[in-house]
Amino acid sequence: MSVDEFDGVHGDGCPHIPVMLPEVLAALAVQPGQVVLDGTFGAGGYTSAILGAGARVIALDRDPNAIAGGKALVEKSAGALTLVHSRFSDLAAHAPAEGLDGVVLDIGVSSMQIDEAERGFSFQRNGPLDMRMSSAGVSAADVVNRAKVGDLIRIFGFLGEEKQAGRIARAIEKRRAEKPFETTRDLAGLIEIVTPRKAKDKIHPATRVFQALRVFVNDELGELAKALFAAEASLKPGGRLVVVTFHSLEDRIVKRFFSDRSGKAAGSRHLPQVHDKPSHFDLVYKSALQASDAEAEVNPRARSAKLRAGIRTTAAAGPADMAIFDLPDLASLAKLGS
Numbered sequence: 001m002s003v004d005e006f007d008g009v010h011g012d013g014c015p016h017i018p019v020m021l022p023e024v025l026a027a028l029a030v031q032p033g034q035v036v037l038d039g040t041f042g043a044g045g046y047t048s049a050i051l052g053a054g055a056r057v058i059a060l061d062r063d064p065n066a067i068a069g070g071k072a073l074v075e076k077s078a079g080a081l082t083l084v085h086s087r088f089s090d091l092a093a094h095a096p097a098e099g100l101d102g103v104v105l106d107i108g109v110s111s112m113q114i115d116e117a118e119r120g121f122s123f124q125r126n127g128p129l130d131m132r133m134s135s136a137g138v139s140a141a142d143v144v145n146r147a148k149v150g151d152l153i154r155i156f157g158f159l160g161e162e163k164q165a166g167r168i169a170r171a172i173e174k175r176r177a178e179k180p181f182e183t184t185r186d187l188a189g190l191i192e193i194v195t196p197r198k199a200k201d202k203i204h205p206a207t208r209v210f211q212a213l214r215v216f217v218n219d220e221l222g223e224l225a226k227a228l229f230a231a232e233a234s235l236k237p238g239g240r241l242v243v244v245t246f247h248s249l250e251d252r253i254v255k256r257f258f259s260d261r262s263g264k265a266a267g268s269r270h271l272p273q274v275h276d277k278p279s280h281f282d283l284v285y286k287s288a289l290q291a292s293d294a295e296a297e298v299n300p301r302a303r304s305a306k307l308r309a310g311i312r313t314t315a316a317a318g319p320a321d322m323a324i325f326d327l328p329d330l331a332s333l334a335k336l337g338s
Contacts, residue, residue, distance in 0.1 A: 018045025019302045020244055020291050024104060027242040027284050027309040030055045034101035037234070039088030039227060041066055044073050046104050051080055055101070058094055060086045062134045062218075087134075089226035092234045099236035105243045107224055107250045126185040131214045138333045140213040144187060145180045149173050151331035158328045159221075159249065160212030164195045168209060184210075211247070221327055224250060228257045229320035232280055235312040241281065242309040251288060251306045253325050258283060258310050260324045280318055281310030 018024070024046060030036060032054030038047045041059040043066070050057050059081060061067055067085045074081050084094055088105060129141040147155070149169045156165035171194045172181070181187050188206040195205045215221060231241045245251040263279025291302035 017299045017301075018043075018049070019106065019299065019305045020289070020295070020307050021045065021049055023289055023291075023307050024242055024244065025049055025053065027289075027307065028102045028104060028240050030102065035096060036102035036104065037091055037095060037100050037231075038104050039091050039231075040104075040106040041070055041083065042106065044070055046106065047081065048073065050102075050104075051077055056080050056082075058082045058084065058100075060084050060088050060091060060094065062087045064135055087223060089223045089230060091227060092230040095234035100231075100234050100239055101236060102240045102242070103231040103235060104241075105224070105227060105231075107220070107243065107245045126183055129181055129184055129187060131210075131217045133218045138217060138336050140187075140217050141181055142336050143213060143217060143331075144172055145176050146336050147331050154328065154330055155216050156209050156212045158212075158330070159215045160208035160210075161248075162208040162212065168194055215249070216330065217333070219333065221249060221253060221325075222322075224253050225257070225322055225325050225327065226320070228254070229317075232261065232312070233317040237312055237314045239312045240284070240309060241312070242284075242307065244305055244307050246301070246304050246306075251308070253327075254308045255288070256324055256326075258308055261318060262310065278315040278318070279313050280315050281312060284309035284311060 028036065028050070030050055030053040034055040036050050036055050036057055038050065038057055038059040041047055041061040042063075044059070047057050047059045047070075057077075057080065059070070061070075061083075062085070064085060067083060070081075070083045074083050082094075086094060091103065129139065129144065131140040132138075143155070144152075149172075152169035152172060153165045156162040156168060162168065168191055171190055172187075175181070175190055181190075187209070188204075191206040191209055192204075197205050228241075228243075235241060243254045245254055258281060260277075261280040262283055263277050285308070288306040288308050290307075291299075291305045296303040
């Protein structure tokens with residue numbers, strides 16, 4: 001199979017531009033006959049290129065629309081592509097018993113989801129305040145209308161790095177007492193009033209709050225952390241894990257994971273004993289790769305992209321200790337949905 005046979009065109013006929021594709025393929029070092037898991041199928045950009053390199057692909061996506069849109073690519077692959085409706089945190093359940101040669105994860109919301117107003121991911125298109133990638137469970141409207149003010153402040157402050165989190169959360173509390181939030185414009189309009197855009201601002205005042213809600217509703221940081229452990233347990237010795245992130249919170253998790261799993265010595269300058277940790281991954285790059293200026297010019301989504309990669313060693317998988325990520329203790333999604 002040639003790369004041209006799998007051109008990354010989604011089932012609706014619209015072209016998709018996968019971020020840092022040459023760098024991803026180089027980091028994966030795909031060989032014909034290998035089995036690679038694409039944990040974030042989306043529009044099939046990475047999967048198409050990996051198929052074109054002669055590998056078999058197991059592709060996952062939690063979005064049912066992405067699964068439906070990928071059926072044409074499954075048929076074209078002549079058995080080389082298995083497409084599964086699943087969270088990537090559950091990737092170990094879909095890996096073959098003999099293990100995987102590669103895992104690739106493209107973290108974050110896809111351009112297709114943003115473009116669909118009815119999904120409620122973007123304030124630029126009015127639609128229901130939803131943001132659920134799986135189209136099930138607690139929605140962004142549930143969070144905005146039910147969460148305590150203190151919880152909203154923590155969500156906006158940590159997940160969105162919003163400096164005006166307190167002011168926005170208190171304005172939400174006052175407004176929802178009169179009328180619940182239902183649409184993206186409902187929320188974005190209020191934020192515009194509470195924190196009006198200044199001439200020097202590069203982004204819309206609602207950007208960080210919408211990011212925070214999306215990350216919280218989909219438990220994106222928790223899912224990423226679990227997926228990294230699952231990939232470690234599922235890769236063969238010599239198998240490669242490649243992760244592309246789009247904001248600092250995601251990249252920090254990936255960086256901490258590879259730091260913890262790359263065998264760096266553990267100890268303190270106050271203690272003479274230093275214990276060597278087993279190395280579960282050899283780093284492909286010492287630091288994160290970033291998209292080229294040329295790519296960022298053509299594809300704005302690539303401007304904040306960072307790629308990190310590691311090669312699995314023969315060491316047994318380490319414990320799935322979520323404490324290494326230092327994730328915040330935020331409100332319970334389950335309680336908000338009850």
